[in-house]
Amino acid sequence: MAFIEVQSLRKVYASEGVETVALEDISLSIERGEFVAIMGPSGSGKSTLLHILGFLDRYTGGTYLFDGKEMSDYTEDEMAHIRNRKMGFVFQSFNLLSRTSVLENVKLPLLYSAIPESQWGKRALHAIEAVGLTHRIHHHPSQLSGGEKQRAAIARALVNDPQVIFADEPTGNLDSKSGQMVMNTIQDLNAKLGHTIVLITHETYTAESAARIIRLHDGLVASDERVRSQRKAKDHFQK
DSSP states (O other): OOSEEEEEEEEEEEETTEEEEEEEEEEEEEOTTOEEEEEOSTTSSHHHHHHHHTTSSOOSEEEEEETTEEGGGSOHHHHHHHHHHTEEEEETTOOOOTTSOHHHHHHGGGGGSSSOGGGHHHHHHHHHHHTTOGGGTTOOGGGSOHHHHHHHHHHHHHTTOOSEEEEESTTTTSOHHHHHHHHHHHHHHHHTTOOEEEEEESOHHHHTTSSEEEEEETTEEEEEEEOSSOOOHHHHHOO
16 A cells, blocks of 8 residues: 555635635555655645645545545544654745754754653754754854755754655755755655655756656646656756
């Protein structure tokens, strides 16, 4: 059974009596350990799909099985527990607390976990080391470059050792050099640590860092194909 599986997924937003179809008849599956990029132009439904896959929003029709269980069978508390323990999130805007050090930012998800406080520091240090940011551990976000901020956000997503990491346009606010470093970090999480990665992007050169690319158009799957060979992100960001 696939780790993530959706069948005939549909999402409709209703506002003042007007319905807008964001997703229409989406069917796909993602295996454990896969690195999948979901791409498409603005309005194609890719962020809506990520929000549903990440238990941040509910769908209107169809089915979504996460780890073998239908999303609608989870209670709100169970969904919150899964978001905290089994999922990690990386967003374009970093979402770091400005007056808090990198170490304390990375520790934040542990506040809502069952992990003893005595282990928080060790876990956070391990996550920070994994993204190559040990030399910035006591710095505040204002003292970091854009790429360093995103790597801190990735470390925060890692701290609970999630089974899947959802990354929504993680290089969108970065220059080419910083984007290269962030994508190399994400590739390493998949290749070296075995994390399942679901990457949302509108950029082809970013998507090609994945092993598989799913293209959306107007809320539909336009194509789903394997990338013949994953190149390191540096190949894509070089000018």
